[in-house]
Amino acid sequence: MSETGESMPRGSVARTARLASLPLGAAGRATLGIGKRLSGRPADAVNAELQQRTAEQLFAVLGQLKGGAMKLGQALSVFEAAVPDEVAAPYREALVKLQEEAPPMAARTVHAVLSQQLGGRWRERFRHFDDAPAAAASIGQVHRATWRDGRDVAVKIQYPGAATALMADLNQLARFARLFSALFPGMDVKPLIAELKARVVEELDYGLEADAQRAFAAAYVDDPEIVVPRVVASAPKVIVSEWLEGTPLSRIIVSGTREQRDRAGHLMAVLHFSGPQRAGLLHADPHPGNFRLRADGRLGVIDFGATARLPDGHPEPIGRLVRWALEGRAEDVLADLRTEGFILPGVEVDAQGVLDYLRPLLEPVESSHFHFTRAWMQEQAARIADPRSEANRLGRMLNLPPAYLLIHRVTIGSIGVLCQLDSAGDYRGVVEEWLPGFTG
Numbered sequence: 001m002s003e004t005g006e007s008m009p010r011g012s013v014a015r016t017a018r019l020a021s022l023p024l025g026a027a028g029r030a031t032l033g034i035g036k037r038l039s040g041r042p043a044d045a046v047n048a049e050l051q052q053r054t055a056e057q058l059f060a061v062l063g064q065l066k067g068g069a070m071k072l073g074q075a076l077s078v079f080e081a082a083v084p085d086e087v088a089a090p091y092r093e094a095l096v097k098l099q100e101e102a103p104p105m106a107a108r109t110v111h112a113v114l115s116q117q118l119g120g121r122w123r124e125r126f127r128h129f130d131d132a133p134a135a136a137a138s139i140g141q142v143h144r145a146t147w148r149d150g151r152d153v154a155v156k157i158q159y160p161g162a163a164t165a166l167m168a169d170l171n172q173l174a175r176f177a178r179l180f181s182a183l184f185p186g187m188d189v190k191p192l193i194a195e196l197k198a199r200v201v202e203e204l205d206y207g208l209e210a211d212a213q214r215a216f217a218a219a220y221v222d223d224p225e226i227v228v229p230r231v232v233a234s235a236p237k238v239i240v241s242e243w244l245e246g247t248p249l250s251r252i253i254v255s256g257t258r259e260q261r262d263r264a265g266h267l268m269a270v271l272h273f274s275g276p277q278r279a280g281l282l283h284a285d286p287h288p289g290n291f292r293l294r295a296d297g298r299l300g301v302i303d304f305g306a307t308a309r310l311p312d313g314h315p316e317p318i319g320r321l322v323r324w325a326l327e328g329r330a331e332d333v334l335a336d337l338r339t340e341g342f343i344l345p346g347v348e349v350d351a352q353g354v355l356d357y358l359r360p361l362l363e364p365v366e367s368s369h370f371h372f373t374r375a376w377m378q379e380q381a382a383r384i385a386d387p388r389s390e391a392n393r394l395g396r397m398l399n400l401p402p403a404y405l406l407i408h409r410v411t412i413g414s415i416g417v418l419c420q421l422d423s424a425g426d427y428r429g430v431v432e433e434w435l436p437g438f439t440g
Helices: 008-020 024-038 048-064 067-077 085-100 107-118 162-183 189-198 200-204 206-219 249-255 258-279 316-326 330-340 351-365 374-385 390-395 402-421 427-434
Strands: 126-136 140-147 152-158 231-235 238-242 281-283 291-293 299-301 307-309
Touching: 107 126, 107 152, 107 231, 107 238, 126 152, 162 200, 200 206, 206 231, 206 238, 206 258, 206 281, 249 258, 249 291, 249 402, 258 281, 258 291, 258 299, 258 402, 258 427, 281 402, 307 402, 316 330, 316 351, 330 351, 351 374, 351 390, 351 427, 374 390, 374 402
Parallel strands: none
Antiparallel strands: 126 140, 140 152, 152 238, 231 238, 281 307, 291 299
């Protein structure tokens, strides 16, 4: 769908035109400039004004798009904390908007989808239905309504033709991988786009999403820390669930109190590590628009379109590797990395070098208190991204096994949100409680 409810082919043409408007020549020069800045070369080699214009235009374009462009933008937005402040400033606000906003679907289109999915007498299921969307996302939008039994509900409706638009956008965005990588140092965007494409079918199936939400809701029923709204009704392209009030994490990132920041960060970690153990699922979309901090102090989770099935919980080797690394057992860490496929056969690396590469990344769970900051994430990104560094050389020799790809991305993305929140607390305690293998 386009913004005005037009047919998908015209919307796809408009999206392609917007993407084509990105300044490829400027992008190349910005890539070179930011690369020089990140590798410690003279600041006067960088054209700051060009960086600013490129970033502003890039995220202005993303902000106008549905489908793959917005989904990629949301995925990247959690890495905003890794970008140096002087580079991030021009588009930080645009990223926050991208997490919460998208152009609405026409009311007549909304009604047509509801009629198709819930039946021609769909209005009888509701006491009231608000035609104006309360929120919008990459493949659908949410309307507030009152169910026939009086409950306030959220009605999530998928855009017609979302599959076509999503794949077209992702294919187009692959052309701009170098630009994204320039703005998000140390991150290779091509595998992220490939993964998003691979998960399109699952995310478009609202039946699967409703099942995941039901599993999370059952696992966290009456939980003192996490609240998941119950599913009231579902169809392949519509989900009706209980309405959940709360302050969006995107708003807390901008203007939250210290108490809100620390509480939200702690609960994000609890959800990340406890989900696989309690529900057999990992919530795999950690951008701030999917979470609310409620007045009762609980974290509300409102989107389950992306989940990873981990019926046996988090893989035990992750906890064991983290524990051994913190204990300084370099040879054991190296041996286990080889066993799990992180180091391919025939690749020779120094055990202590691998440990030196990993240890800074494990600082959040080294003691009972850690403060996630943008400066810390920027330091880690720069350390790994600098082509002259030993960390960069060693990192290129490591392999990420397919079984760990999604877990790795979600973990890094969640850390990005914690850095945006500027959250402090006892993260080691969360890992000790929920991560298999960490305590032996």
